[in-house]
Amino acid sequence: MDDRLAALVSRRDVLKWGAALGSAGLLSRSLLGPPPSEAFPADPFFAGVCRMVYHENPWGPHPAAVEAIREVLAKGLAGAGINRYDDYLQNDLKHAILRHNGLEGSLTAENVILGVGSSEVLFMAADAFTSPERPLLTEWITYRIILQRAGQNGAEVIRVPLRGDWEPDLDRMLDAAQEAAESGKPIGLVHFNLINNPAGTFLERDRFDAFARRLYEVSPETVLLCDDSDREYMDADKQPLLFGPARHVAEGRRMLHVQTFSHIFGLTGLRVGYGLAPAEVVRAMEARKIFAGVNVAGHQAALASLANADEQIRRCHRACTESRAWLDTALSALGLEHLPSQGHYILINLGSMDGTIAVLRMFFVQKVFIRWGSEWGMDNWIRVNPGTEWENERFIEALRWVLDTGSAGLSAREYLDTTEGKRLAAAAVERGFPPRAIARALAPVPAPRPPL
Numbered sequence: 001m002d003d004r005l006a007a008l009v010s011r012r013d014v015l016k017w018g019a020a021l022g023s024a025g026l027l028s029r030s031l032l033g034p035p036p037s038e039a040f041p042a043d044p045f046f047a048g049v050c051r052m053v054y055h056e057n058p059w060g061p062h063p064a065a066v067e068a069i070r071e072v073l074a075k076g077l078a079g080a081g082i083n084r085y086d087d088y089l090q091n092d093l094k095h096a097i098l099r100h101n102g103l104e105g106s107l108t109a110e111n112v113i114l115g116v117g118s119s120e121v122l123f124m125a126a127d128a129f130t131s132p133e134r135p136l137l138t139e140w141i142t143y144r145i146i147l148q149r150a151g152q153n154g155a156e157v158i159r160v161p162l163r164g165d166w167e168p169d170l171d172r173m174l175d176a177a178q179e180a181a182e183s184g185k186p187i188g189l190v191h192f193n194l195i196n197n198p199a200g201t202f203l204e205r206d207r208f209d210a211f212a213r214r215l216y217e218v219s220p221e222t223v224l225l226c227d228d229s230d231r232e233y234m235d236a237d238k239q240p241l242l243f244g245p246a247r248h249v250a251e252g253r254r255m256l257h258v259q260t261f262s263h264i265f266g267l268t269g270l271r272v273g274y275g276l277a278p279a280e281v282v283r284a285m286e287a288r289k290i291f292a293g294v295n296v297a298g299h300q301a302a303l304a305s306l307a308n309a310d311e312q313i314r315r316c317h318r319a320c321t322e323s324r325a326w327l328d329t330a331l332s333a334l335g336l337e338h339l340p341s342q343g344h345y346i347l348i349n350l351g352s353m354d355g356t357i358a359v360l361r362m363f364f365v366q367k368v369f370i371r372w373g374s375e376w377g378m379d380n381w382i383r384v385n386p387g388t389e390w391e392n393e394r395f396i397e398a399l400r401w402v403l404d405t406g407s408a409g410l411s412a413r414e415y416l417d418t419t420e421g422k423r424l425a426a427a428a429v430e431r432g433f434p435p436r437a438i439a440r441a442l443a444p445v446p447a448p449r450p451p452l
Helices: 003-008 011-023 063-074 091-100 117-129 145-152 170-182 205-218 245-250 279-286 296-307 309-333 355-366 389-404 412-416 419-430 435-442
Strands: 112-116 136-140 157-161 189-193 223-227 255-260 272-276 346-349 381-384
Touching (some): 063 296, 091 272, 117 189, 117 255, 136 145, 136 170, 145 157, 145 189, 412 419, 419 435
Parallel strands (some): 136 189, 223 255
Protein backbone atom coordinates (compact mmCIF):
# COMPACT_ATOMS: atom_id res chain seq x y z
CA MET A 1 0.00 0.00 0.00
CA ASP A 2 1.21 3.55 -0.72
CA ASP A 3 2.77 5.01 2.48
CA ARG A 4 0.69 8.16 2.30
CA LEU A 5 -2.49 6.15 1.82
CA ALA A 6 -1.62 3.80 4.69
CA ALA A 7 -1.28 6.78 7.01
CA LEU A 8 -4.84 7.88 6.25
CA VAL A 9 -6.64 4.91 7.72
CA SER A 10 -6.42 2.11 10.23
CA ARG A 11 -7.36 -1.50 9.65
CA ARG A 12 -10.10 -1.06 12.25
CA ASP A 13 -11.62 1.73 10.12
CA VAL A 14 -11.55 -0.51 7.08
CA LEU A 15 -13.36 -3.33 8.84
CA LYS A 16 -15.94 -1.02 10.41
CA TRP A 17 -16.74 0.59 7.09
CA GLY A 18 -16.86 -2.76 5.32
CA ALA A 19 -19.40 -3.95 7.88
CA ALA A 20 -21.46 -0.81 7.31
CA LEU A 21 -21.50 -1.40 3.59
CA GLY A 22 -22.52 -4.99 4.15
CA SER A 23 -25.40 -3.94 6.38
CA ALA A 24 -26.53 -1.58 3.64
CA GLY A 25 -26.60 -4.46 1.20
CA LEU A 26 -23.81 -3.02 -0.96
CA LEU A 27 -21.29 -5.82 -0.42
CA SER A 28 -21.56 -9.56 -0.72
CA ARG A 29 -20.47 -11.84 2.11
CA SER A 30 -17.50 -12.99 0.05
CA LEU A 31 -16.15 -9.43 -0.01
CA LEU A 32 -16.68 -8.93 3.72
CA GLY A 33 -14.95 -12.13 4.75
CA PRO A 34 -11.22 -12.84 4.54
CA PRO A 35 -9.89 -14.22 1.26
CA PRO A 36 -9.55 -18.02 1.20
CA SER A 37 -6.22 -19.45 2.32
CA GLU A 38 -4.50 -20.86 -0.75
CA ALA A 39 -0.96 -21.80 -1.71
CA PHE A 40 -1.13 -19.18 -4.46
CA PRO A 41 -3.67 -16.45 -3.57
CA ALA A 42 -6.10 -15.67 -6.34
CA ASP A 43 -5.24 -12.65 -8.46
CA PRO A 44 -7.95 -10.13 -7.50
CA PHE A 45 -8.07 -8.91 -11.09
CA PHE A 46 -9.39 -12.36 -12.08
CA ALA A 47 -11.38 -13.39 -9.00
CA GLY A 48 -14.91 -12.34 -9.88
CA VAL A 49 -13.91 -8.97 -11.33
CA CYS A 50 -15.46 -7.77 -14.57
CA ARG A 51 -12.19 -6.55 -16.07
CA MET A 52 -12.62 -3.87 -18.74
CA VAL A 53 -9.59 -1.80 -17.79
CA TYR A 54 -6.92 -3.22 -20.09
CA HIS A 55 -6.53 -3.43 -23.84
CA GLU A 56 -7.04 -7.20 -23.97
CA ASN A 57 -9.05 -9.53 -26.21
CA PRO A 58 -12.07 -10.86 -24.27
CA TRP A 59 -13.03 -13.10 -27.22
CA GLY A 60 -9.83 -15.12 -27.07
CA PRO A 61 -7.25 -16.51 -29.52
CA HIS A 62 -7.82 -18.89 -32.40
CA PRO A 63 -8.14 -22.56 -31.30
CA ALA A 64 -5.07 -23.38 -33.41
CA ALA A 65 -3.00 -21.04 -31.23
CA VAL A 66 -4.19 -22.81 -28.09
CA GLU A 67 -3.34 -26.17 -29.64
CA ALA A 68 0.14 -24.92 -30.55
CA ILE A 69 0.73 -24.08 -26.89
CA ARG A 70 -0.39 -27.57 -25.85
CA GLU A 71 2.06 -29.11 -28.33
CA VAL A 72 4.93 -27.07 -26.87
CA LEU A 73 4.01 -28.15 -23.34
CA ALA A 74 3.83 -31.81 -24.43
CA LYS A 75 7.38 -31.91 -25.79
CA GLY A 76 9.87 -33.95 -23.84
CA LEU A 77 12.99 -32.60 -22.21
CA ALA A 78 15.11 -33.56 -25.22
CA GLY A 79 12.98 -31.45 -27.59
CA ALA A 80 12.42 -27.73 -27.95
CA GLY A 81 10.14 -27.56 -24.91
CA ILE A 82 9.68 -25.00 -22.17
CA ASN A 83 12.91 -26.09 -20.48
CA ARG A 84 14.97 -24.71 -23.40
CA TYR A 85 15.64 -21.26 -24.85
CA ASP A 86 13.89 -20.79 -28.15
CA ASP A 87 15.71 -20.28 -31.45
CA TYR A 88 17.21 -16.83 -31.02
CA LEU A 89 16.69 -15.68 -34.63
CA GLN A 90 13.09 -16.96 -34.95
CA ASN A 91 13.25 -16.25 -38.66
CA ASP A 92 10.24 -18.45 -39.41
CA LEU A 93 8.07 -16.09 -37.36
CA LYS A 94 9.68 -13.04 -38.95
CA HIS A 95 8.94 -14.32 -42.45
CA ALA A 96 5.37 -15.17 -41.45
CA ILE A 97 4.99 -11.58 -40.19
CA LEU A 98 6.27 -10.23 -43.51
CA ARG A 99 3.79 -12.41 -45.42
CA HIS A 100 0.94 -11.29 -43.19
CA ASN A 101 1.78 -7.64 -43.89
CA GLY A 102 2.23 -8.23 -47.63
CA LEU A 103 5.91 -7.33 -47.44
CA GLU A 104 7.71 -10.56 -48.35
CA GLY A 105 9.98 -9.65 -51.23
CA SER A 106 10.03 -5.98 -50.22
CA LEU A 107 11.60 -6.52 -46.79
CA THR A 108 13.68 -9.27 -45.17
CA ALA A 109 14.05 -10.73 -41.68
CA GLU A 110 16.60 -7.96 -41.00
CA ASN A 111 13.68 -5.50 -41.09
CA VAL A 112 11.75 -7.30 -38.33
CA ILE A 113 12.41 -6.99 -34.61
CA LEU A 114 10.52 -9.18 -32.12
CA GLY A 115 9.73 -8.18 -28.58
CA VAL A 116 8.10 -9.23 -25.33
CA GLY A 117 4.83 -7.66 -26.42
CA SER A 118 4.80 -4.36 -28.23
CA SER A 119 5.84 -2.83 -24.89
CA GLU A 120 9.40 -4.12 -25.24
CA VAL A 121 9.54 -2.81 -28.81
CA LEU A 122 8.48 0.63 -27.53
CA PHE A 123 11.07 0.44 -24.76
CA MET A 124 13.81 -0.53 -27.21
CA ALA A 125 12.89 2.40 -29.44
CA ALA A 126 12.94 4.85 -26.52
CA ASP A 127 16.28 3.45 -25.29
CA ALA A 128 17.86 3.59 -28.75
CA PHE A 129 16.61 6.97 -29.94
CA THR A 130 15.95 9.21 -26.91
CA SER A 131 18.40 10.75 -24.45
CA PRO A 132 19.10 14.10 -22.77
CA GLU A 133 20.27 15.32 -26.19
CA ARG A 134 17.41 13.74 -28.19
CA PRO A 135 13.85 14.58 -27.09
CA LEU A 136 10.71 12.57 -27.72
CA LEU A 137 7.87 14.34 -29.53
CA THR A 138 4.35 12.97 -29.14
CA GLU A 139 0.68 13.70 -29.54
CA TRP A 140 -1.16 14.14 -26.27
CA ILE A 141 -3.34 12.46 -25.05
CA THR A 142 -1.84 9.08 -25.91
CA TYR A 143 -0.61 5.73 -24.62
CA ARG A 144 1.90 6.67 -21.95
CA ILE A 145 4.50 3.95 -21.40
CA ILE A 146 6.93 5.13 -24.08
CA LEU A 147 6.74 8.66 -22.67
CA GLN A 148 7.64 7.33 -19.24
CA ARG A 149 10.54 5.33 -20.67
CA ALA A 150 11.93 8.34 -22.52
CA GLY A 151 11.70 10.35 -19.31
CA GLN A 152 13.66 7.63 -17.50
CA ASN A 153 16.35 8.08 -20.16
CA GLY A 154 16.60 11.75 -19.22
CA ALA A 155 14.94 12.85 -22.46
CA GLU A 156 12.69 15.86 -22.72
CA VAL A 157 9.15 14.78 -23.63
CA ILE A 158 7.40 17.32 -25.84
CA ARG A 159 3.62 16.81 -25.80
CA VAL A 160 1.49 18.54 -28.40
CA PRO A 161 -2.21 18.54 -27.38
CA LEU A 162 -4.77 17.13 -29.76
CA ARG A 163 -6.93 19.56 -31.68
CA GLY A 164 -10.53 20.28 -30.73
CA ASP A 165 -11.67 17.41 -32.96
CA TRP A 166 -9.38 15.01 -31.05
CA GLU A 167 -7.07 14.67 -34.07
CA PRO A 168 -3.29 15.21 -33.74
CA ASP A 169 -2.11 18.75 -34.46
CA LEU A 170 0.36 17.84 -37.19
CA ASP A 171 1.22 21.45 -38.04
CA ARG A 172 2.27 22.20 -34.47
CA MET A 173 4.23 18.96 -34.32
CA LEU A 174 6.14 19.88 -37.46
CA ASP A 175 6.86 23.30 -35.97
CA ALA A 176 8.19 21.62 -32.80
CA ALA A 177 10.45 19.33 -34.84
CA GLN A 178 11.73 22.30 -36.86
CA GLU A 179 12.47 24.30 -33.71
CA ALA A 180 14.29 21.37 -32.11
CA ALA A 181 16.43 20.83 -35.22
CA GLU A 182 17.35 24.51 -35.41
CA SER A 183 18.26 24.55 -31.70
CA GLY A 184 20.86 21.82 -32.24
CA LYS A 185 18.85 19.33 -30.19
CA PRO A 186 16.91 17.43 -32.87
CA ILE A 187 14.03 15.13 -32.01
CA GLY A 188 15.20 11.55 -31.54
CA LEU A 189 11.79 9.87 -31.75
CA VAL A 190 8.31 11.00 -32.83
CA HIS A 191 5.53 8.83 -31.42
CA PHE A 192 1.95 8.25 -32.62
CA ASN A 193 -0.77 5.67 -32.19
CA LEU A 194 -2.35 4.94 -35.57
CA ILE A 195 -5.61 4.80 -33.63
CA ASN A 196 -5.28 7.11 -30.67
CA ASN A 197 -5.47 5.36 -27.31
CA PRO A 198 -7.68 6.50 -25.56
CA ALA A 199 -9.51 8.91 -27.91
CA GLY A 200 -10.22 6.40 -30.70
CA THR A 201 -9.50 8.77 -33.61
CA PHE A 202 -7.16 7.56 -36.37
CA LEU A 203 -4.35 8.86 -38.58
CA GLU A 204 -5.86 9.61 -41.97
CA ARG A 205 -3.71 8.26 -44.80
CA ASP A 206 -3.16 11.22 -47.14
CA ARG A 207 -2.80 13.85 -44.43
CA PHE A 208 -0.34 11.83 -42.36
CA ASP A 209 1.63 10.70 -45.40
CA ALA A 210 2.29 14.36 -46.22
CA PHE A 211 3.28 15.03 -42.59
CA ALA A 212 5.70 12.10 -42.51
CA ARG A 213 7.46 13.12 -45.72
CA ARG A 214 7.83 16.69 -44.48
CA LEU A 215 9.23 15.43 -41.16
CA TYR A 216 11.92 13.42 -42.96
CA GLU A 217 13.03 16.66 -44.63
CA VAL A 218 12.90 18.81 -41.48
CA SER A 219 14.63 16.28 -39.19
CA PRO A 220 16.28 13.53 -41.28
CA GLU A 221 17.79 11.62 -38.32
CA THR A 222 14.51 11.37 -36.44
CA VAL A 223 12.74 8.00 -36.20
CA LEU A 224 8.97 8.20 -36.72
CA LEU A 225 7.19 5.52 -34.67
CA CYS A 226 3.62 4.47 -35.48
CA ASP A 227 2.09 2.09 -32.92
CA ASP A 228 -0.49 0.06 -34.83
CA SER A 229 -2.54 -2.21 -32.58
CA ASP A 230 -6.17 -1.84 -33.56
CA ARG A 231 -6.58 -1.51 -37.32
CA GLU A 232 -8.44 -4.84 -37.45
CA TYR A 233 -11.11 -3.46 -35.10
CA MET A 234 -11.93 -0.46 -37.29
CA ASP A 235 -15.23 -0.15 -39.12
CA ALA A 236 -14.79 -1.74 -42.53
CA ASP A 237 -15.47 1.51 -44.41
CA LYS A 238 -12.79 3.34 -42.38
CA GLN A 239 -9.93 0.85 -42.78
CA PRO A 240 -8.90 2.00 -46.32
CA LEU A 241 -8.51 5.55 -44.95
CA LEU A 242 -5.88 4.58 -42.34
CA PHE A 243 -2.23 5.50 -42.86
CA GLY A 244 -0.01 2.56 -43.80
CA PRO A 245 3.46 2.81 -42.20
CA ALA A 246 4.80 -0.36 -43.85
CA ARG A 247 5.05 1.38 -47.23
CA HIS A 248 7.41 3.97 -45.74
CA VAL A 249 9.52 1.20 -44.23
CA ALA A 250 9.72 -0.51 -47.63
CA GLU A 251 10.88 2.82 -49.10
CA GLY A 252 13.74 2.90 -46.58
CA ARG A 253 12.35 5.81 -44.56
CA ARG A 254 13.19 6.08 -40.85
CA MET A 255 9.81 4.67 -39.88
CA LEU A 256 9.17 2.13 -37.12
CA HIS A 257 5.86 0.29 -37.55
CA VAL A 258 4.97 -1.43 -34.24
CA GLN A 259 2.37 -4.23 -34.03
CA THR A 260 1.33 -6.86 -31.51
CA PHE A 261 -0.27 -10.27 -31.12
CA SER A 262 -1.99 -9.12 -27.91
CA HIS A 263 -5.13 -7.64 -29.41
CA ILE A 264 -6.82 -9.11 -32.48
CA PHE A 265 -4.92 -12.39 -32.05
CA GLY A 266 -5.71 -12.67 -28.34
CA LEU A 267 -2.22 -13.71 -27.16
CA THR A 268 -2.12 -10.96 -24.53
CA GLY A 269 -0.73 -13.09 -21.73
CA LEU A 270 2.03 -14.54 -23.93
CA ARG A 271 3.51 -11.11 -24.75
CA VAL A 272 4.54 -11.22 -28.42
CA GLY A 273 5.07 -8.01 -30.36
CA TYR A 274 7.14 -6.82 -33.29
CA GLY A 275 8.35 -3.84 -35.26
CA LEU A 276 9.07 -3.28 -38.94
CA ALA A 277 11.83 -0.80 -39.75
CA PRO A 278 14.92 -0.20 -41.90
CA ALA A 279 17.78 -2.54 -40.99
CA GLU A 280 19.88 0.19 -39.34
CA VAL A 281 16.95 1.12 -37.05
CA VAL A 282 16.44 -2.56 -36.16
CA ARG A 283 20.14 -3.00 -35.37
CA ALA A 284 20.13 -0.01 -33.02
CA MET A 285 17.14 -1.49 -31.18
CA GLU A 286 18.52 -5.05 -31.09
CA ALA A 287 21.36 -3.79 -28.91
CA ARG A 288 18.75 -3.01 -26.23
CA LYS A 289 16.80 -6.24 -26.58
CA ILE A 290 16.14 -9.00 -24.04
CA PHE A 291 17.92 -12.19 -25.10
CA ALA A 292 15.45 -14.81 -26.38
CA GLY A 293 12.58 -12.66 -25.15
CA VAL A 294 9.79 -14.22 -27.20
CA ASN A 295 9.28 -17.58 -25.51
CA VAL A 296 8.71 -20.94 -27.17
CA ALA A 297 4.97 -21.00 -26.47
CA GLY A 298 4.46 -17.45 -27.74
CA HIS A 299 6.53 -18.20 -30.84
CA GLN A 300 4.42 -21.20 -31.86
CA ALA A 301 1.11 -19.57 -30.90
CA ALA A 302 2.00 -16.54 -33.04
CA LEU A 303 2.80 -18.76 -36.02
CA ALA A 304 -0.53 -20.58 -35.63
CA SER A 305 -2.35 -17.26 -35.31
CA LEU A 306 -0.91 -15.97 -38.56
CA ALA A 307 -1.76 -19.23 -40.32
CA ASN A 308 -5.40 -18.67 -39.31
CA ALA A 309 -5.39 -14.88 -39.44
CA ASP A 310 -8.38 -14.36 -41.75
CA GLU A 311 -10.73 -16.43 -39.61
CA GLN A 312 -9.52 -14.90 -36.33
CA ILE A 313 -9.74 -11.34 -37.62
CA ARG A 314 -13.26 -11.81 -38.99
CA ARG A 315 -14.50 -13.28 -35.71
CA CYS A 316 -12.97 -10.69 -33.39
CA HIS A 317 -13.70 -7.75 -35.70
CA ARG A 318 -17.38 -8.65 -35.65
CA ALA A 319 -17.39 -9.13 -31.86
CA CYS A 320 -15.64 -5.80 -31.20
CA THR A 321 -17.73 -3.69 -33.56
CA GLU A 322 -20.96 -5.16 -32.14
CA SER A 323 -19.74 -4.61 -28.58
CA ARG A 324 -18.67 -1.04 -29.32
CA ALA A 325 -22.03 -0.26 -30.96
CA TRP A 326 -23.98 -1.71 -28.00
CA LEU A 327 -22.03 0.44 -25.55
CA ASP A 328 -22.51 3.51 -27.73
CA THR A 329 -26.28 3.03 -27.57
CA ALA A 330 -26.27 2.34 -23.82
CA LEU A 331 -24.08 5.37 -23.02
CA SER A 332 -26.26 7.61 -25.17
CA ALA A 333 -29.31 6.37 -23.26
CA LEU A 334 -27.57 7.48 -20.04
CA GLY A 335 -27.00 10.91 -21.56
CA LEU A 336 -23.20 10.63 -21.29
CA GLU A 337 -20.86 12.29 -23.75
CA HIS A 338 -18.44 9.76 -25.21
CA LEU A 339 -16.10 9.78 -28.17
CA PRO A 340 -16.88 7.73 -31.28
CA SER A 341 -14.04 5.24 -31.42
CA GLN A 342 -12.31 3.15 -34.07
CA GLY A 343 -10.31 1.29 -31.42
CA HIS A 344 -10.97 -1.17 -28.65
CA TYR A 345 -11.68 1.54 -26.08
CA ILE A 346 -14.24 4.27 -25.45
CA LEU A 347 -13.53 7.53 -23.61
CA ILE A 348 -16.50 8.71 -21.50
CA ASN A 349 -17.17 12.11 -19.91
CA LEU A 350 -18.83 11.81 -16.48
CA GLY A 351 -19.59 15.52 -16.34
CA SER A 352 -19.27 16.79 -12.78
CA MET A 353 -18.20 13.44 -11.29
CA ASP A 354 -14.49 12.74 -10.88
CA GLY A 355 -13.46 9.61 -12.79
CA THR A 356 -11.23 8.30 -10.02
CA ILE A 357 -14.19 8.25 -7.62
CA ALA A 358 -16.23 6.33 -10.19
CA VAL A 359 -13.43 3.81 -10.83
CA LEU A 360 -12.86 3.27 -7.12
CA ARG A 361 -16.53 2.72 -6.29
CA MET A 362 -17.13 0.48 -9.30
CA PHE A 363 -14.17 -1.71 -8.44
CA PHE A 364 -14.81 -2.23 -4.76
CA VAL A 365 -18.60 -2.28 -4.61
CA GLN A 366 -19.61 -3.48 -8.08
CA LYS A 367 -16.49 -5.54 -8.95
CA VAL A 368 -16.12 -3.78 -12.31
CA PHE A 369 -12.64 -2.51 -13.17
CA ILE A 370 -12.19 0.31 -15.70
CA ARG A 371 -9.57 3.00 -16.34
CA TRP A 372 -9.45 6.48 -14.86
CA GLY A 373 -8.84 9.60 -16.97
CA SER A 374 -6.61 11.38 -14.45
CA GLU A 375 -3.53 9.80 -16.02
CA TRP A 376 -4.23 11.95 -19.10
CA GLY A 377 -5.12 15.04 -17.06
CA MET A 378 -8.83 14.40 -17.69
CA ASP A 379 -10.17 13.98 -14.18
CA ASN A 380 -13.84 13.71 -15.12
CA TRP A 381 -13.38 11.04 -17.78
CA ILE A 382 -13.08 7.26 -17.73
CA ARG A 383 -12.01 4.73 -20.37
CA VAL A 384 -13.66 1.37 -20.90
CA ASN A 385 -12.63 -1.50 -23.15
CA PRO A 386 -15.63 -3.11 -24.91
CA GLY A 387 -16.17 -6.66 -23.71
CA THR A 388 -18.47 -9.62 -23.92
CA GLU A 389 -22.24 -9.21 -23.62
CA TRP A 390 -22.09 -10.05 -19.90
CA GLU A 391 -19.22 -7.63 -19.27
CA ASN A 392 -20.92 -4.78 -21.10
CA GLU A 393 -24.15 -5.25 -19.18
CA ARG A 394 -22.29 -5.40 -15.84
CA PHE A 395 -20.41 -2.22 -16.70
CA ILE A 396 -23.53 -0.26 -17.60
CA GLU A 397 -25.31 -1.53 -14.48
CA ALA A 398 -22.36 -0.46 -12.30
CA LEU A 399 -22.00 2.89 -14.04
CA ARG A 400 -25.70 3.65 -13.57
CA TRP A 401 -25.33 2.82 -9.86
CA VAL A 402 -22.29 5.10 -9.50
CA LEU A 403 -24.02 8.00 -11.20
CA ASP A 404 -27.02 7.57 -8.90
CA THR A 405 -24.92 7.61 -5.70
CA GLY A 406 -23.84 11.22 -6.01
CA SER A 407 -20.41 12.75 -5.23
CA ALA A 408 -20.86 15.12 -8.16
CA GLY A 409 -18.62 18.17 -7.90
CA LEU A 410 -16.06 16.56 -5.58
CA SER A 411 -12.52 16.08 -6.82
CA ALA A 412 -10.82 12.76 -6.16
CA ARG A 413 -8.51 14.50 -3.69
CA GLU A 414 -11.49 15.95 -1.81
CA TYR A 415 -13.34 12.64 -1.82
CA LEU A 416 -10.29 10.72 -0.56
CA ASP A 417 -10.03 13.18 2.31
CA THR A 418 -13.52 12.27 3.54
CA THR A 419 -14.11 9.48 6.05
CA GLU A 420 -15.91 7.43 3.42
CA GLY A 421 -13.19 8.03 0.84
CA LYS A 422 -10.36 7.06 3.20
CA ARG A 423 -12.06 3.84 4.22
CA LEU A 424 -13.03 2.85 0.71
CA ALA A 425 -9.55 3.57 -0.65
CA ALA A 426 -7.86 1.43 1.99
CA ALA A 427 -10.34 -1.41 1.58
CA ALA A 428 -10.07 -1.33 -2.20
CA VAL A 429 -6.27 -1.48 -2.10
CA GLU A 430 -6.47 -4.47 0.23
CA ARG A 431 -8.67 -6.17 -2.38
CA GLY A 432 -6.19 -5.51 -5.20
CA PHE A 433 -6.97 -2.01 -6.47
CA PRO A 434 -3.71 -0.44 -7.78
CA PRO A 435 -2.31 1.93 -5.13
CA ARG A 436 -0.77 4.08 -7.86
CA ALA A 437 -4.25 5.17 -8.97
CA ILE A 438 -5.02 6.54 -5.52
CA ALA A 439 -1.55 8.01 -5.10
CA ARG A 440 -2.01 9.82 -8.42
CA ALA A 441 -5.25 11.32 -7.18
CA LEU A 442 -3.64 12.42 -3.91
CA ALA A 443 -0.65 14.00 -5.63
CA PRO A 444 -1.76 14.71 -9.21
CA VAL A 445 0.89 15.51 -11.81
CA PRO A 446 -0.28 18.46 -13.96
CA ALA A 447 -0.72 17.43 -17.59
CA PRO A 448 -1.99 19.32 -20.62
CA ARG A 449 -5.65 18.78 -21.39
CA PRO A 450 -6.83 18.39 -24.96
CA PRO A 451 -8.98 21.30 -26.14
CA LEU A 452 -12.64 20.37 -25.65
